[in-house]
Amino acid sequence: MTHSEATAEERSREAPSSEARSGAPAGIDPEKVGAWIRERFGADEVEYEVLSVGRSNLTFTLLVDGRKRWVLRRPPLGHTGGSAHNVAREGRIMAALGPTDVPVPHVLEIVDDPAVMEVPFVFMDHCAGFALNTPEDWARIPADRREATAFGMVDTLAAIHSVDVDAVGLTDLRRPGSLIERQLRRWLSQFETITTRDIPEIKAVHDVLASRVPPAELSPVGIAHGDFKPNNMIFAEDGSVQAVVDWELTAIGETLTDLGYFVAMLTTPEDFTSIWVPREADGFPSAQSLVARYEEATGATAHNVGYYAAFAMWKLACIREGVYTRLITGQMGDLDLDPTYAGEGVEQLAQQALTILEEEN
Missing domain, CATH: 3.90.1200.10 (Aminoglycoside phosphotransferase (APH), C-terminal lobe)
Structure with a gap:
């Protein structure tokens, strides 16, 4: 499922930067993350787009063959702790609510491995749809x-x-x-x-x-x-x-x-x-x-x-x-x-x- 398409107090973040469109947005090491995706899900070529920064956590859409496939959510750059930016906790809550009547993103993995990323991140399925921003x-x-x-x-x-x-x-x-x-x-x-x-x-x-x-x-x-x-x-x-x-x-x-x-x-x-x-x-x-x-x-x-x-x-x-x-x-x-x-x-x-x-x- 997709994460929020515009979840914070700043609308202008919706447009990906040129760096994001090139495949290497700040906050993502495409070689390490790409290797993990290739091993876990068998996808060789992945593109990254900035989806939102929200109030704090950074969210990216991952595309395979030009189609939106997954969403990755990680803490903000410079994050040093604190539950407000604890994406592992956030991912665990969504995973727990999955079997209930509450519609939530489908969490695939909650990853805490410095070999993949220096901070924990949540990896989710993308979901077609839109948020109400305008x-x-x-x-x-x-x-x-x-x-x-x-x-x-x-x-x-x-x-x-x-x-x-x-x-x-x-x-x-x-x-x-x-x-x-x-x-x-x-x-x-x-x-x-x-x-x-x-x-x-x-x-x-x-x-x-x-x-x-x-x-x-x-x-x-x-x-x-x-x-x-x-x-x-x-x-x-x-x-x-x-x-x-x-x-x-x-x-x-x-x-x-x-x-x-x-x-x-x-x-x-x-x-x-x-x-x-x-x-x-x-x-x-x-x-x-x-x-x-x-x-x-x-x-x-x-x-x-x-x-x-x-x-x-x-x-x-x-x-x-x-x-x-x-x-x-x-x-x-x-x-x-x-x-x-x-x-x-x-x-x-x-x-x-x-x-x-x-x-x-």
Whole structure:
């Protein structure tokens, strides 16, 4: 299956660089990887294209005889550790979900062999389909199928949240305490570690969020994808969901964090996120309709969605700051992207989170 065709905050990464088209993109040693592919899968001539860099991990399409055959996903250049870029963990999650009702990429191998690559990588089948990155992508879905497509996304999210964590062998991903509380600490720490700028709004929003964590009894726990939005799914021409991708931020915790994030993506100005998503004006159902569909699919009341939407905006601000810093330090491969563009919106996202919290209070 294909991995995300455009999964991050920068659209311009979709076009492969000249280096990628030549067969040797940054992050791939074609001789070592080619030898491994030849031994494991019998393919002699492989071409490599940059598929996406996402927020962090590098993703490549591999072509055989000019046809897309596989997808390879590896950590970013300069990566020195940390679960956010742990592609082996991401691959294991996708492999575990393979037998469930959740549509995921078909993982062929999770490779950790310095003789092939200096970092672990996930090797997957390619899947025909497209992500929703632009109005033109949305227009590919027939008008009379778009509402069903939107509700299909929600049903897919409900399927993720209904997975029995222990039954699929992901028990060890459980952590003590609240996912929200852990992530508030984690993302603030990562922001303070990586940032090169003074953005006090990040700490201000963190403090408000930390003081209003919803009670545990109103927060169902299960698999939380962590980045569930339209451009992290692959669609067939009829709008049905073929695969959910970008599992690098997945954790066991409050599942409503996903619903809040999904709603936030649909209601926050595009200029704040630089991510295009379909809106009501494009024929997408309202946020209220989507929440109602989620409640119908799960049989549970979705409490505190506004809080989780605010948390999503704050987390996205922290992530964007990381993208900006990696760009200005040359750790995003051969991506041709203006760092200023990637850095825009961090303060606006934080302010948007505060606005949502004020409305909820």
